[in-house]
Amino acid sequence: LVPVAIDYHGAPIICAILEAQKAILGHDSKKVLANLKIIADKICELIPILKRMYERCDPKVFWKRVRAYSGGSRNSELFPNGIFYEGVMVKDRHVNENLPNPNGLAGTWRMYPGASAGQSPLIHAIDVGLSIDHKPIGKCPVSQSSTGSCPASSTINPMIEMREALPGEFQEFIKDLAVAPNIKHYCQANHQIPELSTEFNRACLNMKEFRDTHLQMATRYVVLQRKGDSTAVGTGGTDLVPFLKQVRQETEDNAIA
């Protein structure tokens, strides 16, 4: 219910992104600024909604009784080899080639990420609308890798994978947003109006706050339930602590200098 409430309350952010993009086409900087204010304010309002997760969702109950149903078959303790799909022959990146087929059956071992609120179309629209770029895991922005906390590099990009799990029309919408007039570039190009960058940065920093709150939540509901083992894996199959920290860092670093 909490992700749904967030998508519902955040819907005006999507309208404001579209309005800002339209205003760029119309060379209307006042309108771009007004919509950036809406984006920044509304992102801030999502944080107390996110915290409502604590109201009626006890971390122990979540860990012991709820979470298994969202789990996937990638990076999974329950299914270390994935799941064998009898009769499914298609070879794609979900196939685990390392095992022989059981009893010589035709089919493929497959590993899929599970369900995650990271499949929220709103959050992806915000990332794309603000040009927050997410790299594959381990491809950290400079500021994080210099602290030594960057995980090993890989080619897996969980944010892009979550985007690919959205219903087709949402995916198309997100792709369209990405090729529409770029709000960040507009703010950078119009530095003679400093309020544009100020509001843009406020939106990025509020999104970073949202991700801070979420990381604390994931720690409480998952990492602490494993007696603090920070190698915990999310239902989406990510090594959650390095992944969520990287995403948060990329959000902070997106602010205009």
Ligand code: HEM
């Ligand atoms: C009990 C509550 C929650 C837990 C334990 C949790 C845990 C996680 C974990 C472990 C990930 C990493 C991906 C994975 O491997 O699954 C993730 C990603 C994500 N989750 Fe949650 N989550 C919770 C609630 C929420 C809620 C309510 C939202 C609201 C939209 C949300 C939004 C996201 C987003 C957007 C991502 C992608 C990473 C990012 O954008 O920072 N989560 N979550």
